[in-house]
Amino acid sequence: MRGIIPVDVLHSRHISIGSDSRVDKLSNDVYLEVGQCLMNFKGDEDKITAFLDNIHSWKSNMLSVVSGKLDFTNKDDVIQSLVGVPRPEKIDILPPQGIRNKGCGTSKRLIGAGERAITKSKRPKRLCLGCKEFVNHDIRNSPVRKASSN
Incomplete structure (x- = not known):
């Protein structure tokens, strides 16, 4: 049991943002499986190297299949794919009102604590x-x- 990490701990390592769709659950399972493999191969350089070579070959095969789907033409598409939530039409967050920093340019001079004490x-x-x-x-x-x- 020493070298194996419990499944519940690994489930909390990757949190997908967005809906509880089938794709999100599958991507969480991929993260879980890769994490378990890395934890089991810990300390064995040959197994980690073979695992990495397999991942590189799987990646090149999968990218050749889906190369047409990954066409991000602008920055918003990339961010939406990473976050998993579309950009809102209207932004409801506004800057706060009534904040005045010291020395902001108004004609009234702010009196510091030392001068007030005197x-x-x-x-x-x-x-x-x-x-x-x-x-x-x-x-x-x-x-x-x-x-x-x-």
Whole structure:
């Protein structure tokens, strides 16, 4: 049991996008079989080389049979064949509204966190009894008191 991987683990290795059609199930089975062969041949270079040679010969035979079917003329056809879902007629996804990056060119300047912290740390204005105004000093260091003491 050491060299053999359980089938359930290998089934989850390839997930086809699209409907649960017979073709999707068959392609999943191909992936499963190839994966099991590679796991069983692990460490044996001769068996892996023979397996790879067989795959190359099968591939060349199959491509000669279906060469007319694989005519991808544009990029959309290639992507649709890989994804397995046709391109939608209308795209419903729109860019988000109302996002404003810093420095986006508007006339209002964004204030950073450091500048906000400095403005919040200033002392509140209080009534100075010397000059009778709301200012950032009190009577102890009032300019009126300093002028009268000189």
